Amino acid sequence: MSALSELYEEIALCQQCEIAKYRTKVVPGEGAEDADILFIGEAPGWHEDQQGRPFVGPAGQYLDQLLASIGLRREQVYIANVIKCRPQGNRDPLPSEILNCRNWLERQVELICPKMIVALGRYSMAMFFPGKSISKIHGTAQKRDNVIYYAMYHPAAALHQQSLRRTIEEDMLKIPSLLAEAKNMTETDEQPRQLNMFEV
Numbered sequence: 001m002s003a004l005s006e007l008y009e010e011i012a013l014c015q016q017c018e019i020a021k022y023r024t025k026v027v028p029g030e031g032a033e034d035a036d037i038l039f040i041g042e043a044p045g046w047h048e049d050q051q052g053r054p055f056v057g058p059a060g061q062y063l064d065q066l067l068a069s070i071g072l073r074r075e076q077v078y079i080a081n082v083i084k085c086r087p088q089g090n091r092d093p094l095p096s097e098i099l100n101c102r103n104w105l106e107r108q109v110e111l112i113c114p115k116m117i118v119a120l121g122r123y124s125m126a127m128f129f130p131g132k133s134i135s136k137i138h139g140t141a142q143k144r145d146n147v148i149y150y151a152m153y154h155p156a157a158a159l160h161q162q163s164l165r166r167t168i169e170e171d172m173l174k175i176p177s178l179l180a181e182a183k184n185m186t187e188t189d190e191q192p193r194q195l196n197m198f199e200v
């Protein structure tokens with residue numbers, strides 16, 4: 001059994017938050033265990049809770065289309081969420097839930113070791129770009145410790161607000177060149193820096 005599968009067994013036992021009592025299935029994440037890109041959404045919705053898989057509802061179908069626009073299938077990347085249980089009624093995650101789940105996400109990042117982390121939406125963005133606003137930093141990247149962090153609007157936001165569709169689609173198209181840049185980066189380049197191409 002892989003280390004990630006073992007981690008999922010631990011996550012499935014987690015009862016730290018009240019919402020664990022109401023979940024149908026826990027949604028740890030899925031994809032290539034050695035993925036170059038890790039996409040991190042917010043929290044499971046109804047469909048995800050039913051299936052135990054991330055991004056399988058309408059927002060997930062749109063994410064699949066966005067991935068296809070850069071020649072990727074979901075099996076080639078890794079998809080996870082900030083929190084692993086569905087908040088009832090699809091409410092926003094509570095700070096305590098984000099805190100309780102943080103350790104799971106950190107362990108996923110350690111095991112997958114992605115070259116690029118794409119934060120989808122403001123809760124995910126807040127973990128990697130604290131104090132920033134998604135409307136200001138979407139489509140921009142920052143490199144820290146040889147990982148490129150990139151912020152995008154949440155696919156569900158673009159489904160609800162047509163005017164964001166073009167923005168999210170354009171932001172997605174920037175990923176291949178950023179990833180190529182990540183692969184070319186030298187191991188010795190340890191300083192946090194904004195990538196020149198997309199300035200915050």
Ligand code: URA
Binds near residue numbers: 043059081
């Ligand atoms: N929205 C998310 O943030 N994550 C999912 O898995 C599904 C919808």
